[in-house]
Amino acid sequence: MSFPRRAFLQGAAAGALAPGLLHAATPDAGKKVLRIAFPAPESTFDPPQTNSDYYSSTLIQQILEAPLSYDYLARPVRLLPNTAAAMPEVSADGRSFTVRIKPGIFFQDDPAFKGRRRELVAEDYVYSIKRFYDPQYNSGDLYLYEQAKLPGLSELRQQALKNRTPFDYDAPVEGVRALDRYTFRITLGDDDPRFIYRFADAQIMGAVAREVVEFYGKDIGAHPVGTGAFRLKSWRRASRIELERSPSYRGTVYDGTPGDDPDLQRVAAHLKGRTLPLADEVHVDIVEEDQPRWLSFLNGAYDFLAVPGTYIPLAVPHGELAPYLAKRGIRMQRHQQADMVMSYFYMEDPVVGGYTPEKVALRRAIGLAQDQQAYIRHVFGGSGTPAQSTIPPFTSGHDPDYVSEMSTYDPARAKALLDLYGYTDLDGDGWRELPSGQPLRLRMASMADQRSRGANDLLRRQLAAIGVRIDFEIATWSELLKKTRAGTLQMWGYSWGATSPDGGFFLGIAYGPNAGDSNDPRFNLPAFDELFRRQQRLPDGPEREAVMRQAKDLLVAYMPFKVHMHRTITDLVQPWTEGYLRHPFMRDLWRFIDVQPH
Template structure:
């Protein structure tokens, strides 16, 4: 999961911690220099707004019980803080996990100067926080869909009584069995819930004492058991993470793929205590040009090629000679993601499932010039999308073809004519079937990529005689308005966090409105398909249901999916151990820098 989204900015620095950075063998801290392409959000799992960049930060600080094996392909899970892989009942309705003793949280004043050991109760508490109405989590649906026994009832009781959420009340769905063991129980089979246990932004352990000490400011004081701790945070500008002195420093263990690069990285990491670097400095660089120039100047160790520089840096999918001469390397791979625009289902112009509304959405989608979008916005580094389901996940079918990828202005104009969207006054612009003006409102951010995307929309819609106005604002404001249902059309990207393609069908599931279902799409026939596939194990029966669900989303078009990115990462000569994982966020403690 972008999963999606990225947010919030202010100018003041947040002072965090005071310990000096550890010294490397060379006499100074070994530092990894990275950039985030969007402003960071609250560094607190229930408050992340599903931000991909915030996920990356939290994955450095917090730990889930499991993780993906960094070098294994196909991807596989392995224990992180867990002593072993969880015990799962044959009916997929119960998961039991035992945590390794002796794992410590980073030091924090909330612990009163004493070491604080991670326990099973910390994981149960962290999961319960998503149900607490106080945090209004946009990711609550990921747990409620799984029907953890008793937790939704606990949330409803807090809302009904307007009393604080009762963390001390025992519930069947999340039980502490002993100091190091906890159990999750579900009302229905959850064959793929285990993947949630590998993501620090969902099941990363936080300590109750820390949350209670910082209260509403917990988002600026993340404290976990992970390899790094936050020491400097200048909002919208810079974050610094330093090696946590209490981190246990396990060496890499796993089963590397039968690939020369993976094998070489595994040999380099063998027996070495992680993390490899002492510090990570994140610069917030939202515009593409300064990010590109920072990388060329050696101020960043790696970047994903900005879309507008795609043809310059990676012409015809090959590293440009001027970059090769600098010793820069290219890692080019298909990303497990999709970029899309949604149509607000509650909007009076584009929303609803009446035939004329569906026809309007389909016409808008047919008008959009996807090839031009790939050229201008992605610099050629994307492939057309046929559905919401992304590569490397269940339900993705390379042979599947649909109207989702079509660009046919003539067909779009015919649809509009048929359903009464006509130019009645001869000014070149169409009106609604009832004669009122037809003007679309497309929301957009304030960066160059968004401006390029707006140009594609304007030209595309002008060809079919539809006016468009652009609503420009920052990321935080757009997220707020999207959750309030105040945007007519907006778009961003979703990235897969696991091999479960069902997640992407969930963005159209009716009960997920106000959470992942930004389109507020509501279709009972689709909801029934989604619920059936969710309960099934992976296999032909589930794939058939997912195929039907994809067809419905193409037919009703609540989302226009533009493409799946080709991930072009540029690596400086001194960056070591980099190998892109399709789902994993917590990769930075494997990376190393030598001779920067």
């Protein structure tokens, strides 16, 4: 269950007009084309190399398939077999999962198969999981398997690293193995009662064929070949991605159990008896600036849109759909998200890092100087709630009654903390120095778009009010992902979104062994690590919740993260679009969406 990083201060500046404005009036004749805008670019189509990039992950999950998926319309959420013939058989000790794949599922046609139809088999899942351990990919998501300690796989990886030899994919290991042509088994070396959710995440358990990876080699990131509803038709990097219906896709009919909400019932009625996918093609434009993305939607270029925060007052004044939009038949959907928007402090940085009292005081003062309500209002148009911890709504460990300093705005207290620990203005220029007497100057990584600039200006003014200067290091989303893995950023911010109901992941982003993967601040506190391991092994319930609360308290106290908010997304849906509903966790939902001629 990966939890992809999502840009919340979106990418580099775009042109005056979005791509959608240029082609909105020239639909593909006779085809149903679903048109979508992403606010930040993709990086790759190869799962081990995405580094939890939300946009790449979303695309991958339309092409590759995991053994399970979520019931699109069930609330509360539930898992369903996808390529699996049934739900996994789980051993009595909860450490062994046996999955049987449905016969007769085929990969999309590709030159790598040399003209032969290629059936999905158990070995494809075994191979796909092993790829995360292959040192050549340096996967940022390996920790999701490493935490479960699949026997034999880490040893294979270490052997390849030590001997500087290729990873041995043919070596049998206990952690993941095929039992026959259609059956594979995953065995855990440690308790993980929520591991089953990973079977529903094509980002980390989507099947790829070994022939394809070997055929394309280092260019595999541009050649995704899966068994899903769509296949890649064309790709202009960081500009446009076109998917088309896969002729080899088996076709499915929604047979889940919708919840009682009228929107869920409406979609269920539309899907009843229809073969998926409903669209012939999906075109995704990368439109990084809010204004052109918003204008393109109004022009009819996109079939649905998450309203940018700056346009919330125009689209939904006082929480109601604006009359000019309602008259056009546009529908509104509002959903609180299982995500959190945060900034992190690099704990190995000589200025903001460290565990001594004066270093902790600096981070807490920076946090206290930030007005979260103003941030939500000015950057996100009021669409969100202040966060009390890293754990978001709809996931285990989230307690709506938990209140902490994470959301506190108290500049007077921030000043007092800085004064107490020696961050004072020694030269009388109005700016504080470090206790050593050296200048105190912070450095925050950022992207260059309008929303980022607004957030940066707000932060600059809030820190100036307590006598602290800050500069901004501007780069693209993909460049910043690389820099954060390399540990070269002092501070940066983005959001994490859940792909399962397990809130334990949102503690794992501070777990010491995950440093360089999900643990971007490289927080390393033995007391916290022990709490993380305890909650991971426990079943859901009061005992686990109590341990998670202790872990949350430590993150508030040491503040490797300043968690800003949990977002509420306002989606606008065009009148010709049916079947679209935002799901709390699943990403592979484009197959359910229909567009009518207009």
